[in-house]
Amino acid sequence: MSRFKRGAKADSLSGFKTEIQEPSVPYGLLKAARKSGQLNLSGRGLTEVPQNVYRLNVDTPEEANQATSFGESDRWWEQTDLTKLLLSSNQLTEISDDIRLLTGLTTLDLHDNQLSSLPSTLGELEQLQQLRLGHNKLKVLPVEVCLLMNLHSLTLKQNLLETLPEELGQLVNLTEMDISSNKLKSLPSSLGCLVRLQKLDLSHNLLTCLPDSLGHMSGLKLLECSNNQLTGFPASLSAMVALEQLFLRNNRLRLLPQLPAPSLKELYAGNNQIEELEAEQLASLSAISILELRDNKLNALPDQITLLSTLTRLDVTNNDLATLPASLSLLPNLTMLLLEGNPLRGIRRDLLTRGTGELLKYLRGRIKEEPENVDDKPTAMTLPSQARVNLHSIKTLKTLEYSEKQAENIPDDIFDAAAGEPMTSVNFSKNKLTSLPNRLLEFQSSLAELNLGFNTLSCCSPEIGKMLQLTHIDLRNNQLSDLPSELENLTKLRSIILNQNRFKTFPDVLYQIVSLDSVLLGHNKVGAVDPGRLVRMVNLSTLDLSNNDLLNIPPELGLCTSLRCLTLEGNPFRTPRAAIVTKGTDSLLEYLRSRIPT
Template sequence: MLVTISLQIFRLESDMTIPEEIGSATSLVKFDCSSNHIKELPSSLGKCSDLSDLKVSNNLITSLPEDLTNCLKLTKLDVEGNKLTALSENLFASCTMLTELNASKNLLSGIPENIGCLTRLIRLDLHQNRISSIPPSISGCSSLAEFYMGNNALSILTEELGALSRLGTLDLHSNQLKEYPVGTCKLSLSVLDLSNNSLTGLPAELGKMTTLRKILLSGNPLRTLRSSLVSGPTPALLRYLRSRLSEAEDSGAQTPAKEEVVTMAARLSLTSKELSLEGMGLSVVPSEAWESGEIIKLNLSKNSIQELPVELSSCSSLQTLVLSSNNIKDWPVAILKSLPNLSCLKLDSNPLRQIPSDGFQAISMIQILDISGNATSLPENPAFSNLPHLKELYLRRMQLREVPSEIMSLCQLQILGLSQNSLQSIPEGFKNLTSLTELDLSDNNISTLPPELGLLEPSLQVLRLDGNPLRSIRRPILDRGTKAVLKYLKDKLPEQ
């Protein structure tokens, strides 16, 4: 009989059944019973309240026990290669901590309507099932970076897919799609697989997806595109599609005066506590931005603002301050010091001068920081150690030649964006970033990766490497995604 234990891994031998007594193992964290002939899981598994990683792939399971909804700490669920015909809505409603779900190679006919409950989901693999539609609530999966729906029965895509701003890989191969909707052309994809569908054309708006590194279109009856474009390089196809876009996209409809829009937004902020004045052509911050001392989020991005008024210091409740794409030159130390609840600061794409030595001390409680596109802003040895609570750090387009050493001290860091720099190598110290779930190294000069990066495999779920001259890893491995790359690196580590 099993008793309460602190097992990290529990593995069954072939042809065994799982005893109900497993429910006594309340400290069980990881349970792997893959590649057996198991037909059902015991309901007592729901008593394992610490369970975070459940792998039951390649068995004969036809349904998951309802009591699994009690495993509220579940972050990874792998049920690939079973006989499942449905996934429970109750499971999705309860297990909202899920970051990775693999239910590929089953007999699923649909996706639960409440899939949007999984706001932390990063990787969703449902390929090789019988799914005919994707619920509109997929838009709620705001963290989704990889979505695999190949080999299903999709004939139409929901426009709500276009809301997945973090999605980098979308696999739709071998379905029955007749068109790719315009709404999904808003995605910032790196890889889009539309091969083996029923597409006869592509929307011209797809040409705006300039982040695309690879689009696969073979096996479609595309009549409106030359075969050389279909099989040729992706940038050439995107340029052609952009050329087909109408020059006159602007309608002549009259728009409200700027002052009227600002006043209306300020009025709404009294109840929502959020004020957005994005893209208003503002050169100064309007007084409406600080009149409500209760405001928690202020978005002033895409304007021409050069400096912040001292009155903004009165917004002591402010948690999120978005100043992206303005003309701010000086780090607003005094104002930032007066915002004790600030947890998110975005100053990307400004002509920011060098951040003063005490600049980061002014935001020591910050959790999200984006200073991308400010190449001259970082001092020689930026004091990132002054930001111990940082969870997301974005340093894109910073002309970095090496990774700032103090980043290695950020033990709570979950997302690190270093794309579009001049990095040539990655330090072994990355292995210390054990909380990292997403690492973007795309568009650099990296030729090799340290094997130690493979030690992040339990937590790191998204690794973007496109646009690097990687010579040490074969292209088939890179194409298989993050898991394959991390396993390859881990296997290269010398045996202890």
């Protein structure tokens, strides 16, 4: 049966071929591959790889048998060996032993197929540097893969692997490996031999512990262990001195790992069972910038939190905190403090909604020996203008602040003082700004956090979509009713605060930003949300829709299983009843799921 669909153009040379079946790969593609060394057959519905692909390097091209002259571009005898073969997103169930004929391959992409096994001859591809096997049905990784000594990148995510061969440690040139979303209960001890590894993804497995040998990975920069069953962290991992990002979400940890981590900048330990923070643990985090401890069982933050002098973002959402230490206000770089879902006492609710700056100011006021405010007098760090620019914040903290001035425009000398500096944080809150300051674009390559809250913005300029490094935007207490579609470009955006504006619908563009984990839209006039599109926001964990005009809560909202904090109080809906809502997010989502029509 022909592999061509009905109506496909017939091959004029078919009568001269020995094979009955016609090739399912256009000859023009094969001809181009001989020149470029690259062949892309992704997404072609292939159920098998045509034999002429395997034999591309060894068979003489058809044009060699034709009595004709060749131009410079058609010199078949000058062909190059195939180095890159892309076969992703097909229906392949097996790969032939003839894969060994493609000895020049450096990249082989087989992800998103139906492969349940691999040929042992794969180990003969000595030049292979990148092997992608994700999204298949592999239950076993052939030991021959461990012979690929030049391999730099190995992707095995989303398979059915229960074990890995001990010989995996022979791949000493690996720099990144992804074995996430399998059924691994343990890891081979030889993994520690991968001393050049920089990125390792172990997430979404069944691991209860990590091998001590992982500590030998002294060059590892990113370790992803989320969604396992880890109860602890081996002490030997303290040798991972280059580690910059550590992900431990959704495990069974009771304590943070105590690591001398001189390079660790981001630690994500949400959704565990951590009950307390010890001073020794905090002391080891000398370079930490982001610390996520949401959805744990913390009942207090120690005064030693001041040891985290480099901390910029602290997320303790959904814990058991009743009080906050005043020493939090002494953290010089803290610009974002997330506290939703804690039974805090002694702090007014309205104060918690005013943002990190106001809360830290309040906590500073509780420190009895607080010195006089030195900013009231001109110093060597202050320009003699209305702005009183803090050059220390600009040069050292990369923070530009001009807030609470009730200004209609930001003076040019503010921007001039920061010219040429890679600003990461800008705070222009509590002024009378009606539009986004044009000169903000001077920081578009570095700006991560932008606070324009408590102004009079009636629209948000599309130019904000050019600030591609933004992770946090605060636009609360303005007059906004819509957001520009250009916001979709902000692929690193994690949180946005839109409380106290004039939105009548959930901003359409927010559905498109899958990186968002926190959307605060309380105190608006939102009348409906689209649960089908919210479900696709797979990182969304905090959604505040309190005090809006929601007359109906769609049951399909219960399918948003990533949500850890859903706030609906103050809306005029009748169901679910208040008694259900007050039970918390998990109970609310479970109730909504039970109401989905079958």
